Amino acid sequence: MRSPPLLLFAFLAAAAARPGCELALDPAATCVDLQLRTCSDAAYNQTSFPTLLEHWSREAVESSSEYVLLSVLHHLLEGQCNPDLRLLGCAVVAPRCEGGQVRRPCRHVCEGLREACQPAFDAIDMAWPYFLDCHRYFAREEEGCYDPLEKLRGKGKPAGGSGTPANLWGAVVRMGQVSQRLAKVNGYGAGGLEAEEALPSGLPPTFIQFIHHSYAQMVRVLKRTAARCAHIAKTYSIGRSFDGKELLVIEFSSRPGQHELMEPEVKLIGNIHGNEVAGREMLIYLAQYLCSEYLLGSPRIQRLLNTTRVHLLPSMNPDGYEVAAAEGAGYNGWTSGRQNAQNLDLNRNFPDLTSEYYRLAATRGVRSDHIPIPQHYWWGKVAPETKAIMKWMRTIPFVLSASLHGGDLVVSYPFDFSKHPQEEKMFSPTPDEKGRLWFRTPPAEGSAAARIVLGWVWAVCRFPWAPGLGPEAQCVLPGMAGCSSLSGWPRCPDALMERRRPLGQMFKLLSRAYADVHPMMMDRSENRCGGNFLKRGSIINGADWYSFTGGMSDFNYLHTNCFEVTVELGCVKFPPEEALYTLWHHNKESLLNFMETVHRGIKGVVMDKYGKPVRNARISVKGIRHDITTAPDGDYWRLLPPGSHIVIAQAPGYSKVIKKVTIPARMKRAGRVDFILQPLALGPKKSFQGLRRTGPGPRDPLGGADLLGEPTEQGLEPLGARRQPSASGSKPWWWSYFTSLSPHRPRWLLKY
Numbered sequence: 001m002r003s004p005p006l007l008l009f010a011f012l013a014a015a016a017a018r019p020g021c022e023l024a025l026d027p028a029a030t031c032v033d034l035q036l037r038t039c040s041d042a043a044y045n046q047t048s049f050p051t052l053l054e055h056w057s058r059e060a061v062e063s064s065s066e067y068v069l070l071s072v073l074h075h076l077l078e079g080q081c082n083p084d085l086r087l088l089g090c091a092v093v094a095p096r097c098e099g100g101q102v103r104r105p106c107r108h109v110c111e112g113l114r115e116a117c118q119p120a121f122d123a124i125d126m127a128w129p130y131f132l133d134c135h136r137y138f139a140r141e142e143e144g145c146y147d148p149l150e151k152l153r154g155k156g157k158p159a160g161g162s163g164t165p166a167n168l169w170g171a172v173v174r175m176g177q178v179s180q181r182l183a184k185v186n187g188y189g190a191g192g193l194e195a196e197e198a199l200p201s202g203l204p205p206t207f208i209q210f211i212h213h214s215y216a217q218m219v220r221v222l223k224r225t226a227a228r229c230a231h232i233a234k235t236y237s238i239g240r241s242f243d244g245k246e247l248l249v250i251e252f253s254s255r256p257g258q259h260e261l262m263e264p265e266v267k268l269i270g271n272i273h274g275n276e277v278a279g280r281e282m283l284i285y286l287a288q289y290l291c292s293e294y295l296l297g298s299p300r301i302q303r304l305l306n307t308t309r310v311h312l313l314p315s316m317n318p319d320g321y322e323v324a325a326a327e328g329a330g331y332n333g334w335t336s337g338r339q340n341a342q343n344l345d346l347n348r349n350f351p352d353l354t355s356e357y358y359r360l361a362a363t364r365g366v367r368s369d370h371i372p373i374p375q376h377y378w379w380g381k382v383a384p385e386t387k388a389i390m391k392w393m394r395t396i397p398f399v400l401s402a403s404l405h406g407g408d409l410v411v412s413y414p415f416d417f418s419k420h421p422q423e424e425k426m427f428s429p430t431p432d433e434k435g436r437l438w439f440r441t442p443p444a445e446g447s448a449a450a451r452i453v454l455g456w457v458w459a460v461c462r463f464p465w466a467p468g469l470g471p472e473a474q475c476v477l478p479g480m481a482g483c484s485s486l487s488g489w490p491r492c493p494d495a496l497m498e499r500r501r502p503l504g505q506m507f508k509l510l511s512r513a514y515a516d517v518h519p520m521m522m523d524r525s526e527n528r529c530g531g532n533f534l535k536r537g538s539i540i541n542g543a544d545w546y547s548f549t550g551g552m553s554d555f556n557y558l559h560t561n562c563f564e565v566t567v568e569l570g571c572v573k574f575p576p577e578e579a580l581y582t583l584w585h586h587n588k589e590s591l592l593n594f595m596e597t598v599h600r601g602i603k604g605v606v607m608d609k610y611g612k613p614v615r616n617a618r619i620s621v622k623g624i625r626h627d628i629t630t631a632p633d634g635d636y637w638r639l640l641p642p643g644s645h646i647v648i649a650q651a652p653g654y655s656k657v658i659k660k661v662t663i664p665a666r667m668k669r670a671g672r673v674d675f676i677l678q679p680l681a682l683g684p685k686k687s688f689q690g691l692r693r694t695g696p697g698p699r700d701p702l703g704g705a706d707l708l709g710e711p712t713e714q715g716l717e718p719l720g721a722r723r724q725p726s727a728s729g730s731k732p733w734w735w736s737y738f739t740s741l742s743p744h745r746p747r748w749l750l751k752y
Contacts, residue, residue: 274320
């Protein structure tokens with residue numbers, strides 16, 4: 001059983017029963033100085049008695065259970081929703097008084113916080129505090145309410161205080177002034193002065209420090225950021241490293257902790273190799289930037305976070321980082337700290353599903369997506385970090401992902417494992433990159449033959465080359481129809497030539513979304529870092545660069561619905577602190593632009609004729625042999641490039657539905673395409689004639705969660721799931737202290 005903090009004992013002893021009724025305030029009130037320590041950072045400095053909760057003096061407030069609850073709320077909720085909830089509660093237990101008038105806090109602020117913070121109370125089986133009843137103790141805007149979080153958001157300043165104007169917040173975050181580091185942290189251990197504790201007074205908490213963060217500092221910054229933006233952010237752990245460090249994620253969403261219908265999920269992962277630290281720092285800075293820009297009212301950031309659920313995992317390998325950081329920037333070797341504490345390379349530790357894909361793709365009528373993990377994989381050494389990532393991917397229906405690395409300057413896309421028989425480097429595209437057959441390189445004008453990709457072999461189409469047709473031309477061979485054999489190669493008549501873009505290339509679009517707005521990746525000098533990729537547009541197919549197996553990107557694509565690319569952020573794996581602001585400046589726009597591409601393609605809901613969602617329905621696109629599946633709520637997201645596509649929805653027991661959709665070239669928002677499936681009357685055994693699997697799936701040591709993250713009875717509990725009381729009717733972990741320390745039993749804290 002977890003031990004409550006010492007301050008909780010005071011709260012438990014002071015807890016009392018819920019007051020019976022609301023007190024109507026006299027329009028004429030006597031304002032007195034606010035002298036409550038827990039509310040000392042409120043956006044006002046005067047209050048009035050009696051309060052809304054019938055407290056007639058400062059002493060009565062301080063001895064109340066409501067006030068002490070606010071004092072320990074940070075510990076009870078493990079840092080979530082703080083200080084927002086505390087300041088909201090202060091607005092009730094010590095109301096604002098100005099000019100002899102008492103002002104009530106705004107109802108919409110309360111409602112927003114309750115929506116965001118309710119899961120944190122659910123996690124400890126505690127009821128929402130009665131004195132934060134949004135309709136009882138709060139007022140509407142037309143009634144002259146005020147925002148109790150105005151100081152927190154930089155909208156104003158405390159009465160009689162200095163404060164920090166909102167335009168300074170924007171300047172601090174947006175301008176180069178932030179590159180001036182305010183504190184130099186010596187060492188990476190838990191001891192010593194932490195950088196965020198050394199901020200001079202008067203600067204906003206959103207001030208971004210471009211320094212290297214130790215593990216303890218990283219955790220503190222992420223939790224502090226989530227607390228500041230509690231209505232749109234929260235932190236959670238997906239597991240622990242081999243040495244026991246939490247793999248901490250910060251998420252941003254209009255409803256943090258919840259998957260919303262048709263809201264796509266994006267994840268960014270850094271520091272998979274412990275000595276490649278630029279990605280770790282970029283994600284720490286990005287978290288702070290998203291929070292502060294949202295509070296500052298940036299239309300772009302608000303639109304992104306209101307329509308997308310973003311998950312940031314700055315450090316997948318915190319143990320390896322400690323090894324690399326012990327040597328320090330400028331002294332770190334090329335491999336020191338690369339592996340985790342088990343000496344495993346985490347980006348070689350995922351199941352090799354690409355080899356299985358190559359085998360399956362050669363068989364007609366067999367599905368080659370959502371490939372199960374082979375049983376023999378678990379016989380080897382699986383890192384806890386790898387297992388945590390795989391569980392995470394099953395729990396949340398991710399659509400888009402990027403893994404941030406260091407050592408070069410390029411964006412690579414799957415497959416990373418070559419299709420070459422000797423595993424030599426070779427262009428090895430996914431079905432989403434191949435689509436229809438397309439020319440890899442334009443043939444010379446007048447050439448009698450052109451090379452095209454046909455499955456995994458080179459084929460030759462012989463035809464008079466038409467000048468000006470360009471590299472976008474295709475030789476369309478639907479099922480080899482209309483093509484004859486010529487010396488063992490398929491032959492394509494001139495009539496089958498089409499001048500149009502390939503159906504695939506989605507991964508190239510995703511990679512370019514990052515590279516095309518990165519100033520250094522677009523730099524025309526071949527002598528710079530990554531200059532050897534310049535002619536390719538600073539993007540490359542992973543296997544065409546170098547081949548390796550067990551990579552995270554291939555696993556994402558072949559095991560789930562998620563499309564992941566790998567971003568190499570620079571040639572220096574452990575850059576000095578002086579370079580961090582420049583790195584942030586180069587990558588900020590690329591990170592934002594990449595996340596926004598999750599809204600390319602189509603989205604929708606698959607349901608039956610009664611409106612009930614159909615989970616695990618398959619969404620197929622004709623010409624792309626890679627299906628995605630619907631989430632438990634029946635919603636789906638299919639990343640697709642511009643053009644016309646034939647989309648098919650089908651599920652066991654239902655007839656398939658086919659629709660033609662056209663995605664305009666400049667469309668920046670996913671088009672909505674819903675499907676209503678009609679049940680078949682043939683019975684379950686004859687109802688589904690789709691692509692088949694090759695035998696039953698093996699037992700899965702990931703805990704019983706299925707491929708879409710729906711846990712079985714022995715499986716993984718989804719993040720943010722509500723804990724119910726035991727069948728014996730036992731109280732939450734903190735309730736016994738109430739009865740042992742005080743005769744008063746505040747039952748308003750109990751949910752059941």
